[in-house]
Amino acid sequence: xxxxxxxxxxxxxxxxxxxxxxxxxxxxxxxxxxxxxxxxxxxxxxxxxxxxxxxxxxxxxxxxxxxxxxxxxxxxxxxxxxxxxxxxxxxxxxxxxxxxxxxxxxxxxxxxxxxxxxxxxxxxxxxxxxxxxxxxxxxxxxxxxxxxxxxxxxxxxxxxxxxxxxxxxxxxxxxxxxxxxxxxxxxxxxxxxxxxxxxxxxxxxxxxxxxxxxxxxxxxxxxxxxxxxxxxxxxxxxxxxxxxxxxxxxxxxxxxxxxxxxxxxxxxxxxxxxxxxxxxxxxxxxxxxxxxxxxxxxxxxxxxxxxxxxxxxxxxxxxxxxxxx
DNA sequence: CATCAGGGCCCTG
DNA sequence: CAGGGCCCTGAT
Numbered sequence: 337x338x339x340x341x342x343x344x345x346x347x348x349x350x351x352x353x354x355x356x357x358x359x360x361x362x363x364x365x366x367x368x369x370x371x372x373x374x375x376x377x378x379x380x381x382x383x384x385x386x387x388x389x390x391x392x393x394x395x396x397x398x399x400x401x402x403x404x405x406x407x408x409x410x411x412x413x414x415x416x417x418x419x420x421x422x423x424x425x426x427x428x429x430x431x432x433x434x435x436x437x438x439x440x441x442x443x444x445x446x447x448x449x450x451x452x453x454x455x456x457x458x459x460x461x462x463x464x465x466x467x468x469x470x471x472x473x474x475x476x477x478x479x480x481x482x483x484x485x486x487x488x489x490x491x492x493x494x495x496x497x498x499x500x501x502x503x504x505x506x507x508x509x510x511x512x513x514x515x516x517x518x519x520x521x522x523x524x525x526x527x528x529x530x531x532x533x534x535x536x537x538x539x540x541x542x543x544x545x546x547x548x549x550x551x552x553x554x555x556x557x558x559x560x561x562x563x564x565x566x567x568x569x570x571x572x573x574x575x576x577x578x579x580x581x582x583x584x585x586x587x588x589x590x591x592x593x594x595x596x597x598x599x600x601x602x603x604x605x606x607x608x609x610x611x612x613x614x615x616x617x618x619x620x621x622x623x624x625x626x627x628x629x630x631x632x633x634x635x636x637x638x639x640x641x642x643x644x645x646x647x648x649x650x651x652x653x654x655x656x657x658x659x660x661x
Numbered sequence: 662c663a664t665c666a667g668g669g670c671c672c673t674g
Numbered sequence: 675c676a677g678g679g680c681c682c683t684g685a686t
Contacts, residue, residue, distance in 0.1 A: 480669040481669050481680080482682080482683085485667095532681025534680095571671085572670070572671085575669085575670090597668070598667095
């Protein structure tokens with residue numbers, strides 16, 4: 337496929353709240369790679385379909401943990417208005433939580449026995465989402481009942497068939513399709529991409545977005561209980577998908593009702609030193625994180641990410657077994 | 662070669 | 675609220 341070259345580059349400056357850990361925010365080592373983004377220290381490439389325009393984004397570190405500064409480079413086919421740029425800037429601030437105030441959290445738990453070391457290591461890290469609610473839902477559907485390796489393959493197939501290849505900042509990356517395009521695809525075509533029964537789920541999840549029945553911006557304003565209810569009403573979204581969506585998409589950092597099995601295995605070993613083959617029951621983990629209220633989810637994120645960053649720096653044997661990528 | 666479970670969810674009884 | 679079925683694939 338010939339890439340679409342995004343020749344126009346415009347740059348805006350963002351000053352995140354301090355402290356800010358750039359790399360641990362924009363890159364999550366436990367996430368599997370998809371061909372819509374690329375990371376190297378100090379820089380993340382990310383495609384986005386924003387207000388119907390395919391964009392190339394580079395978010396670049398220009399500051400320090402104590403004095404954060406970020407350049408957002410926006411690549412497009414034709415120039416973008418000031419208003420558009422400001423709009424995408426605000427969206428990136430939201431998605432990467434660049435204006436999050438985490439001082440209270442840090443102060444409260446920096447000496448905690450389990451959480452303290454993670455805070456020390458990753459101080460200023462934030463949860464993030466790479467894209468929109470729809471972008472994220474596509475991933476949660478492809479995660480279902482499949483080993484990671486297969487999820488990666490399914491995402492790759494989908495991007496190649498229905499995505500748009502963009503070239504910007506000397507990288508070629510795919511941009512996700514518009515929901516209305518996917519909603520019209522015959523189920524059989526999707527099945528050819530070896531997504532199996534997920535074809536039906538992908539179609540059904542695309543529909544409300546194609547018909548503008550789901551307004552992500554509006555949902556952001558609603559109470560967590562309402563957000564959860566609406567997410568669960570979507571076909572193909574269950575408790576596990578919700579456990580990812582509530583913090584990452586809707587920034588509910590105290591939301592912790594469910595810990596998926598593979599995370600439970602890993603966290604259980606880390607926290608209670610159990611074997612990964614017999615992890616602590618979910619109840620026990622939820623109870624443990626109860627003490628980090630009102631930051632239960634944020635606390636789990638720090639402990640989780642800390643483990644993965646350490647693993648990246650010097651591989652942890654037992655963790656390798658749990659990643660079948 | 663067969664069998665099985667995998668970073669779920671829906672539907673049924 | 676428990677349990678079967680769903681697509682496909684790599685591991686055993």
